[in-house]
Amino acid sequence: MNIFWISVGSGIAVAAILALSSVAFTLEYAVSRVVNLAHGEILTIGAYSAYVGENNFHQNLYVCALIATVFGAIAAMALNFSLIERFRNQKPLSTLIATLGASLILQNVVLIGFGGASVSYSFAQGNILHVGPFLWTILTIKVMVSTVVVAVLIYLLLQKTRLGKALRAISQNRELAQVSGIPARQVVMQTWAVAGAISGFAGFLYGETIGTITPTVGNGFLLLSITAAVGGGLGRPYPTLGGAVVLGLVMSIASTYTSSAYQLVIAFGFLVIMLLVKPNGLFVRGRTNTVRA
Amino acid sequence: MSKNPLLEIDDISKTFGGVVAVDRCSMTVREGTVIGLIGPNGAGKSSVIDLVTGFEHPDSGSVRFDGTELIGLRPDVISRMGIIRTFQTPREWRDLSVIDNVRIGRSNLARESLFRSLVFARGMRRDEANETDEIRGILKDYRLDDLRNSRAINLSGGQKRLLEFARIAAARPRLTILDEPMGGVNPVLGERIGEAIRDLKRAGSTVIVVEHNLPFIERTCDEVVVMDLGSVIAQGAFNELRDNARVVDAYLGNDDG
Amino acid sequence: MIQYWTAILTEAAIFGVLALGIDMIWGWAGDFDLSAYAYFALGVYVTMILTIGKPSAPVEYVLGWHLPYLLAVLISVVVVVAFASLVGAVALRSLRDVYFSITTLGAVWAIYYLVENFTPLFNGYNGLSGLVDPMGGGLSYNAYHYLFFGFCLLVLLLVYLLVMRLSRSPFGRMVRAVRDDERAAAVYGRNVFWTKYRTYLTGAALAGLSGSLFAAYIGAFNPLDWRPTEIFVLYAAILVGGRGNPRGVVLGSFIVYVGFVELTRYIPSPSARPELGPALRQILIGLLIILMMKFRPGGLIPERLGNDGSQERRSLGRLLSRSRSSARDERAPTPLPVESADS
Numbered sequence: 001m002n003i004f005w006i007s008v009g010s011g012i013a014v015a016a017i018l019a020l021s022s023v024a025f026t027l028e029y030a031v032s033r034v035v036n037l038a039h040g041e042i043l044t045i046g047a048y049s050a051y052v053g054e055n056n057f058h059q060n061l062y063v064c065a066l067i068a069t070v071f072g073a074i075a076a077m078a079l080n081f082s083l084i085e086r087f088r089n090q091k092p093l094s095t096l097i098a099t100l101g102a103s104l105i106l107q108n109v110v111l112i113g114f115g116g117a118s119v120s121y122s123f124a125q126g127n128i129l130h131v132g133p134f135l136w137t138i139l140t141i142k143v144m145v146s147t148v149v150v151a152v153l154i155y156l157l158l159q160k161t162r163l164g165k166a167l168r169a170i171s172q173n174r175e176l177a178q179v180s181g182i183p184a185r186q187v188v189m190q191t192w193a194v195a196g197a198i199s200g201f202a203g204f205l206y207g208e209t210i211g212t213i214t215p216t217v218g219n220g221f222l223l224l225s226i227t228a229a230v231g232g233g234l235g236r237p238y239p240t241l242g243g244a245v246v247l248g249l250v251m252s253i254a255s256t257y258t259s260s261a262y263q264l265v266i267a268f269g270f271l272v273i274m275l276l277v278k279p280n281g282l283f284v285r286g287r288t289n290t291v292r293a
Numbered sequence: 294m295s296k297n298p299l300l301e302i303d304d305i306s307k308t309f310g311g312v313v314a315v316d317r318c319s320m321t322v323r324e325g326t327v328i329g330l331i332g333p334n335g336a337g338k339s340s341v342i343d344l345v346t347g348f349e350h351p352d353s354g355s356v357r358f359d360g361t362e363l364i365g366l367r368p369d370v371i372s373r374m375g376i377i378r379t380f381q382t383p384r385e386w387r388d389l390s391v392i393d394n395v396r397i398g399r400s401n402l403a404r405e406s407l408f409r410s411l412v413f414a415r416g417m418r419r420d421e422a423n424e425t426d427e428i429r430g431i432l433k434d435y436r437l438d439d440l441r442n443s444r445a446i447n448l449s450g451g452q453k454r455l456l457e458f459a460r461i462a463a464a465r466p467r468l469t470i471l472d473e474p475m476g477g478v479n480p481v482l483g484e485r486i487g488e489a490i491r492d493l494k495r496a497g498s499t500v501i502v503v504e505h506n507l508p509f510i511e512r513t514c515d516e517v518v519v520m521d522l523g524s525v526i527a528q529g530a531f532n533e534l535r536d537n538a539r540v541v542d543a544y545l546g547n548d549d550g
Numbered sequence: 551m552i553q554y555w556t557a558i559l560t561e562a563a564i565f566g567v568l569a570l571g572i573d574m575i576w577g578w579a580g581d582f583d584l585s586a587y588a589y590f591a592l593g594v595y596v597t598m599i600l601t602i603g604k605p606s607a608p609v610e611y612v613l614g615w616h617l618p619y620l621l622a623v624l625i626s627v628v629v630v631v632a633f634a635s636l637v638g639a640v641a642l643r644s645l646r647d648v649y650f651s652i653t654t655l656g657a658v659w660a661i662y663y664l665v666e667n668f669t670p671l672f673n674g675y676n677g678l679s680g681l682v683d684p685m686g687g688g689l690s691y692n693a694y695h696y697l698f699f700g701f702c703l704l705v706l707l708l709v710y711l712l713v714m715r716l717s718r719s720p721f722g723r724m725v726r727a728v729r730d731d732e733r734a735a736a737v738y739g740r741n742v743f744w745t746k747y748r749t750y751l752t753g754a755a756l757a758g759l760s761g762s763l764f765a766a767y768i769g770a771f772n773p774l775d776w777r778p779t780e781i782f783v784l785y786a787a788i789l790v791g792g793r794g795n796p797r798g799v800v801l802g803s804f805i806v807y808v809g810f811v812e813l814t815r816y817i818p819s820p821s822a823r824p825e826l827g828p829a830l831r832q833i834l835i836g837l838l839i840i841l842m843m844k845f846r847p848g849g850l851i852p853e854r855l856g857n858d859g860s861q862e863r864r865s866l867g868r869l870l871s872r873s874r875s876s877a878r879d880e881r882a883p884t885p886l887p888v889e890s891a892d893s
Contacts, residue, residue, distance in 0.1 A: 348733070367736070368737065369742070372738060372739040377737060377738065380733070380734075384731050384733065384734040385730075385734070386727040386731055386734065386735075387731070388853065389726060389727060392856070392858050393727075394727075396723070396856070397723065400720050400723075405721045405723075407716070407748050410715070410716055410719030410720060411712060411715065414715045417720060429858065441857070441858055443855075444855065460738070464738060
């Protein structure tokens, strides 16, 4: 059995979750022009609400997934209502700083509620399967299948629904969209709900994959999500998806050769290279010869 | 008044994502003149300014200022050669005082050295104090002297326009490029801006004015350049161009008349 | 009691130096930097490995020299600035604003995980221990700490005076102009990158210096002592005191630092829940940051406007009253009347 392929196989699972988290992050940016540093905490809230659900609902995987999704959505809507909308007329940087404060608050509320020690899910991992060169458990396969399903749902939402159209209009120009009759406030709120649902679900999947969660579980994922989004194209869902896949593969391949503790270091290297070589994003064709003073 | 070519724009082109903004545009600006740059919306006037001042790089062509090639230089380098431009909306350093906004127009860059600011602070304060009378003179010219110690953000729109001219007056550029200085300006203030442009000329600056207000151009400019679809279609005195069929067709005929 | 206050005020003075550095980067230049705490930590580490001597197994770290303290401080600051010049070059290069914050956020975590996991450098997770003694030994514990407190105050005063001088100089004015409008600054011949870069490196140097001071105050230092999130305390201090105003920043660091240490004494901290106190403290800092950003972005003593010199220096009382009035006109910009032109 080739250790390289096993490692890549587990990397794919994490990359799939990363893709969901990054797309949610990028949707938040698309409608609110905010780099949401409290994004990781929405994942954390999803992961912990599923943990509570697991203890109360007899370890039903699907019920827990639903709970994580709902609580993620509620958390994101609350964040949008209580903070992001209130900083809407300020500079993007001010909003970023405010979300940083929110991240600090939410993370420590979870810490007080559940303690600093890690807690673990007790879902059965299931049998180990050989799929081509990869080695996956049933649970990992469920995780990957569900990310694909969610990705397809996001695609349908963006392309086929009125919300998707309105969302794209707002991400171009909120004022203009509002003038042309789109209820911007509601659409933004709905987008946050969707992004929060995706994030909560992603937090649950991540906890499921690694088995244990701590109050900083989402925060560790934040930087990866930002890197994927910036690398692919901030505020653009499909390029972000591409960025997440590339970053996930780069990290999993690289961490077969070094310790997994260096994952964030590798991610940062990836971010730096992206910013230097293609600051507008890997999958965005645009004006790259524009000089900024 | 010398009539040497100060700015020579030679065959520059620029495409933005497939849309041709500037198409083999050429023009010559002689030293000491006030040039009006006119043309319908989307004719590429602002793009030409961006290309000349280094905020965009052209796909091809060259721009020479007093014989020196500008293409490839950064905006700040171009500025230090003596070119100051404005943008369509007035830009002020919002949290600086009005007098500091004008001081930045004047102050020489050597004074802003980190090392000198630390070590020769007293000497520099003296230099600045010596300049204060002159700066306040400029502020008085633009009726901003009473407001000199308030935050620039608190000025009204018209006052921000005047602040921009005060800053240019302090900077004493060789070439001034004004992008729609009359935008959103009432007629009374417009008179004052026309005056400011004549002052600039008197002080020795060559001026390029992009403007839609044709009576204003007629009063203020020595010569007019007409652009359409990214290139120059005519250049000459305002009265001659009035009868130019291409100009009338492109601009005068279907706009202000 | 007096020992307790000496300890708190020493730390507040050290963090005052750090806050002044961070404020140059954020307050003056407008770049919200998240990696400054790594520069502080680097200052601590480098000062320690230059002064505490060779490691004995299983502890491992590089160098392990026995240099005089002041020389070690100098070298640490140089090392920190050299390091920051790399991060700054990337973060300030083309896309700035939120991208700058993203890059520095990535940098600080990358550095953190590198230091924590790569043991040959600074002994990784377990960190360094050893006394950095600027006075060369021979003093009692108390005498050392009183003397060191005086030394820190002196350094803070010196740094404050230099920063204040820089803040009022043409350099400080230019940095703020670049902050307010980069394009307009470029139109007037200012090199935006170079301006921000110099400010960034100066701020990083102060962060390194404060780290060097901290190295002589503590006996051991490991990654748990510099979680990158600790930087938010400093941002809270800057926001409370007055962003962009060195006087406000020093005031803010003392208020927030002393305030939080004192407050934490009254927070119940049962031994079964050791995380409770620190967590409540972090929540308070988060709240403070949000509320200040929303309602009082100028802080207690807002940034001082450069004027024509006709206004005389103020006493503290008048200064406070002025800060109130200028905070008011920041909130409600009253449009000034356009007068009729008659020239």
